[in-house]
Amino acid sequence: MPQDNARVPRIGIVSLGCAKALVDSEQIISLLRAQGYGFAPDHAGADAVIVNTCGFLDSARAESLAAIAEALDENGKVIVTGCLGAEPEALAEHAEKLIAITGPAQAHEVIRAVNAAVPPPHDPKLELLPPAGLKLTPAHYAYLKISEGCSNRCSFCIIPRLRGPLASRPAAEVLAEAEALLRRGVKELLIVSQDTAAYGQDIRYASSRWRDAEVRAHIHDLARALGTLAQEHGAWLRLHYLYPYPHLDALVELMAEGLALPYLDVPLQHAAPAVLKAMKRPANTEKMLQRIEAWRRICPDVAIRSTFIVGFPGETEEDFEQLLAFLRAARLDRVGCFIYEHVQGAAANALAGAVPPQVAEERRARLMQLQEEIAAEKTAELVGHEEVVLVDGIDAEQDVVIARSRRDAPEVDGLVLIPRELAPAAQPGDFLRVRHTAAEVHDLWAEPSASRKGAEAT
Numbered sequence: 001m002p003q004d005n006a007r008v009p010r011i012g013i014v015s016l017g018c019a020k021a022l023v024d025s026e027q028i029i030s031l032l033r034a035q036g037y038g039f040a041p042d043h044a045g046a047d048a049v050i051v052n053t054c055g056f057l058d059s060a061r062a063e064s065l066a067a068i069a070e071a072l073d074e075n076g077k078v079i080v081t082g083c084l085g086a087e088p089e090a091l092a093e094h095a096e097k098l099i100a101i102t103g104p105a106q107a108h109e110v111i112r113a114v115n116a117a118v119p120p121p122h123d124p125k126l127e128l129l130p131p132a133g134l135k136l137t138p139a140h141y142a143y144l145k146i147s148e149g150c151s152n153r154c155s156f157c158i159i160p161r162l163r164g165p166l167a168s169r170p171a172a173e174v175l176a177e178a179e180a181l182l183r184r185g186v187k188e189l190l191i192v193s194q195d196t197a198a199y200g201q202d203i204r205y206a207s208s209r210w211r212d213a214e215v216r217a218h219i220h221d222l223a224r225a226l227g228t229l230a231q232e233h234g235a236w237l238r239l240h241y242l243y244p245y246p247h248l249d250a251l252v253e254l255m256a257e258g259l260a261l262p263y264l265d266v267p268l269q270h271a272a273p274a275v276l277k278a279m280k281r282p283a284n285t286e287k288m289l290q291r292i293e294a295w296r297r298i299c300p301d302v303a304i305r306s307t308f309i310v311g312f313p314g315e316t317e318e319d320f321e322q323l324l325a326f327l328r329a330a331r332l333d334r335v336g337c338f339i340y341e342h343v344q345g346a347a348a349n350a351l352a353g354a355v356p357p358q359v360a361e362e363r364r365a366r367l368m369q370l371q372e373e374i375a376a377e378k379t380a381e382l383v384g385h386e387e388v389v390l391v392d393g394i395d396a397e398q399d400v401v402i403a404r405s406r407r408d409a410p411e412v413d414g415l416v417l418i419p420r421e422l423a424p425a426a427q428p429g430d431f432l433r434v435r436h437t438a439a440e441v442h443d444l445w446a447e448p449s450a451s452r453k454g455a456e457a458t
């Protein structure tokens with residue numbers, strides 16, 4: 001976080017929740033910096049604190065409420081924003097003590113509240129703000145949000161209520177931000193939104209002018225333009241949160257062309273048709289297996305990541321067995337599993353057939369056990385293979401270089417570990433060509449085979 005001298009008003013920020021919320025926080029700190037504010041590393045040293053909350057699950061709400069209480073306790077001047085801000089009743093306990101409450105994607109309202117509580121300095125130094133704004137991620141990768149909200153109606157989810165229907169950014173605006181990030185040396189662009197594959201539907205795929213051409217606000221056109229741009233700068237492009245629409249197949253072709261990383265982050269949530277139907281999700285499991293096979297035919301090294309919910313109301317043992325059978329057949333590369341959690345305001349709360357918590361917990365453990373076996377087999381198959389990895393950091397204590405392959409998104413997937421003595425000059429943001437020497441369940445050990453300058457080494 002940037003630091004300023006003591007005469008500059010300083011704002012503290014606590015950013016909770018998903019990558020989309022992180023992008024909101026980055027926009028807030030960029031706008032604050034543009035007005036000349038500085039930032040405080042702790043509550044005590046701040047003139048006011050912004051808490052960007054998550055309200056998706058009850059556990060996330062509890063964490064957000066605890067963060068608000070801590071900021072009130074240690075500072076007293078607190079502005080709440082983010083998903084929980086869209087539910088003032090959830091904040092009733094603290095409401096009177098808060099300076100302002102705003103909802104998600106309301107950066108300008110947050111800035112107005114900060115300005116009212118802590119006036120900005122008279123002479124803002126606009127040149128302090130880099131063209132792509134400030135980032136909370138390490139310098140070599142950045143999340144880029146292409147749309148806000150979602151127009152689907154999955155019964156367990158309140159995102160559409162919290163963040164509104166799909167609202168896409170013009171393609172040219174996204175591309176300009178991507179270019180500014182790449183010019184700053186970002187080596188991996190991670191595209192995020194609530195529903196990436198639906199990009200542009202709300203604005204009827206309207207074109208906008210980028211460089212000397214019109215770019216349609218359609219995910220195929222945007223991903224192609226972003227991928228071309230990333231390639232020009234020797235960087236990676238990773239697409240997150242791809243709802244399994246039929247037109248996803250064309251994105252896999254783009255991955256096969258090398259314009260986007262061969263990484264398909266497609267949340268499937270379940271495999272039993274009855275549960276998927278109750279979730280209000282696409283429910284043809286047989287077809288899904290065929291599509292996965294087709295994706296692998298188009299792009300043989302594609303890594304498929306998905307998340308699933310167990311213990312959904314009405315999920316029977318037979319439904320759950322169907323999910324396990326699907327996982328055995330699909331052999332996905334990366335799997336996350338969540339226990340169904342009550343979310344205030346979600347339609348699924350009204351469904352009959354609540355699954356007892358111990359049954360849901362046991363199902364989660366069984367699913368993860370199966371997936372660990374699959375993951376261990378798949379990781380072991382990679383020993384002896386060569387590929388390019390991106391260095392994320394150095395663990396001085398363990399004396400290892402920590403890197404990621406094309407199969408691994410930051411925070412959620414596996415790592416590639418390289419003994420430091422084998423790559424003593426490696427720095428975050430470097431691409432290294434390595435050969436895998438040993439496998440753990442999700443992580444790989446590797447040794448450098450040659451170092452390359454950019455992602456073209458892939």
Ligand code: SF4
Pocket residue numbers: 150151152153154157158159160194195243
């Ligand atoms: S697609 Fe995702 S964000 Fe949209 S309603 Fe379904 S789970 Fe929620």
